[in-house]
Amino acid sequence: MSGRRAPGALAAATAACLLAQALAGAQSPAPRPPRLPAVSPAVEQLRKDLLAETAMPNVRRAVWGVVVHSLDRDERLFDLNADTLFVPASAAKIVSALTAADAVGWDYRFDTAVRATGPIVDGVLTGDLIIVGSGDPTPEGRAGDSLKVWVDALKAAGVKRIEGRVIGDDDDIDEPRPGAAWSWEDLGYTSGALFGALNATENRMTVTIAPGAGEGQSASLSVEDFAQDRPLVNRAVTSTTTAPFVWPEQRLGEDALTITGSVRPGDPPIRLSISTGNPTQWFASLFRDRLIRGGVEVTGRAADIDDVQPKPNRAAATLLYTHRSQPLAAIARAMLKDSINLYGEALLRLNAMSPSAVPGAPATNDMALAGLRKRLDAWGIPRDAQDLVDGSGLSRRDLIAPEALYALLKRAFEPAGTSPFMSGLPVAGVDGSLAARMKDTKAHGNLRAKTGTMSNIRSLAGYMRTGDGEHLAIVVIVNNYEGAGADANESIDNMAVRLAGFTRRP
Secondary structure (H helix, E strand, O other): OOOOOOOHHHHHHHHHHHHHHHHHOOOOOOOOOOOOOOOOHHHHHHHHHHHHHOOOOOOOOOEEEEEEEEOOOOEEEEEEOOOOOEOOHHHHHHHHHHHHHHHHOOOOOOEEEEEEOOOEEOOEEEOOEEEEOOOEOOOOOOOOOOHHHHHHHHHHOOOOEEEOOEEEEOOOEOOOOOOOOOOHHHOOOHHHOOOOOEOOHHHEEEEEEEOOOOOOOEOEEEOOHHHOOOOEEEEEEEOOOOOOEEEEEOOOOOOOEEEEEEEOOOOOOEEEEEEOOOHHHHHHHHHHHHHHHOOOEEOOOEEEHHHOOOOOOHHHOEEEEEEEOOOHHHHHHHHHHHOOHHHHHHHHHHHHOOOOOOOOOOEOHHHHHHHHHHHHHHOOOOHHHEEOOOOOOOOOOOEEOHHHHHHHHHHHOOOOOOOHHHHHOOEOOOOHHHOOOOOOOOOOOOOEEEEEEEOOEEEEEEEEEOOOOOEEEEEEEEEOOOOOHHHHHHHHHHHHHHHHOOOOOO
C-alpha cells in the first residue's frame, strides 16, 4: 500500500460520508428526490470502495467523473459527476477512432500520389517530382511503410535521375498549425508535432547536443544533413554546476526551435527527439534523402509547394506511383495503443469526408469537427455533453462528459472483443500505455482501456470483466488533482483492480 493512504478507520468514515452526499444530494427545502433502488450488499460495498479512492490524499481536492456500467445486465453500478464536462486528455482519441471508422470504414487507406512534371527519357526525369498528400500520418512511423517502398516503386517506373526538385504538395488539407489551445510548451516536443497533408517519421527528428570544451561554453547542436531546413537556436550551455538536462522550446512568434538547458563537460552527447516544424518541408527533405540513398540522383532541392513560384500544375503532371497506407484499423490500433497525437489529428480529419464536400476545397479542421458532431448527434449524444476541438486530446479546451464516453463504449462493445476498436485498446500489464500498470493484479490482461495523461489530468475509459465474468464499461476522468500524477493513477488503478475482483456472490 502507498504511504499516502489514510488510516483504515478514517478512510472508511470519509467514504461513508462522501457516499451519503453522492447518493442523497445536497439538502434543500425542495422535495427530496426519490431514493435509488435498493442494491445488494455487494454493490453497496463496491460503491463505497470506489468512492473512497476519490477521497485519498493528493487527489481529494480533484473533480472526479466516473461511470461503471454492467453491459450484460444494463445496470449502473456506480457513477459520480457523470454529466459534468471534463478535460479528457487522450481519452478523446476514442471519439476520433469511432467517428473516423463511421466516416470511411475500417478498411480505408490514405492515398499519396507521386507525379512528374516532365518526361522520363533513358531514366532521367527532366522536371520536378511532386508528392500530393491526403493526410497519411504513417510513412516511416509505427503503422506505416518505409519510404524505401516508394523509392523502389519509382525505380521500377524507370526513374534513375531527377533533374528537378522534390516538391511536397499539401493543398488538399488546410495548412499545418497547432490545435486550438495547445500549450506552446508542447510544440517543440514530439507530442506536439504538427499534422499536415504530408507526414513522415511521425514528424519527429533527432538533434544531438554535445558539450563544449569547458565551463560556460555553448554546447554544439547537430542534425542529419537532410534536416538542415529545420531552423534551430542554440541556448544550451556547458556547466558543472547544474544537472544535465536539455529541452526544446517553440517560443511564441519564432519560427526557429530553441534548444536550451545544460550538459556537462566530458559527458557523451545527448540525443533529443523534437518536432520537425513544417511537416510538408520535412517530408520533401526526407524523401529527397531517401531517393539519393536508394540510388536515384536528385539535382534540385526539396521544397514546400507554398514556397515555389510559379506553382506547378499537378493536374498536368504524370502519375508515376500511388502509395496506399495501411488500413484505418491498423492506424487506429497504433494510435490507441501508443496514444500517438499525430494519428489522432489525422483520424479526426477523416470526418471532413462527405458527399456534400466542395470538390477541390481543402479538408479543414472545422469541416472535420462539423462531421464529428453530426455523427455524435446521430448516435444520440447531446451537443452539450461534449465540446471537442481536436482529434488528439492535446487541447485543454476539449471537454466531454463521462456519460458521453460511456455511450460511445456501449455502442462499440462486442462480447468477443475482436473488433478493430476493442482489440486496439491497450491491455493492462501487457501493452501500449497500460503496459506497466496493474501488473500481477486481477486487472492484468483483463482491462482494455484508453488512457489520458496531461498535467493534473488523468483518464481511463474502456472495458473489463468482473470476478463473475460480467462485462463492464468503465470511464474515469480526474481533473485538477493536487498531488502527483502517480497518485491519480494509483486511485484509478485501484478502482479497476477492485472492479476486476468484484463478485455478486455472497
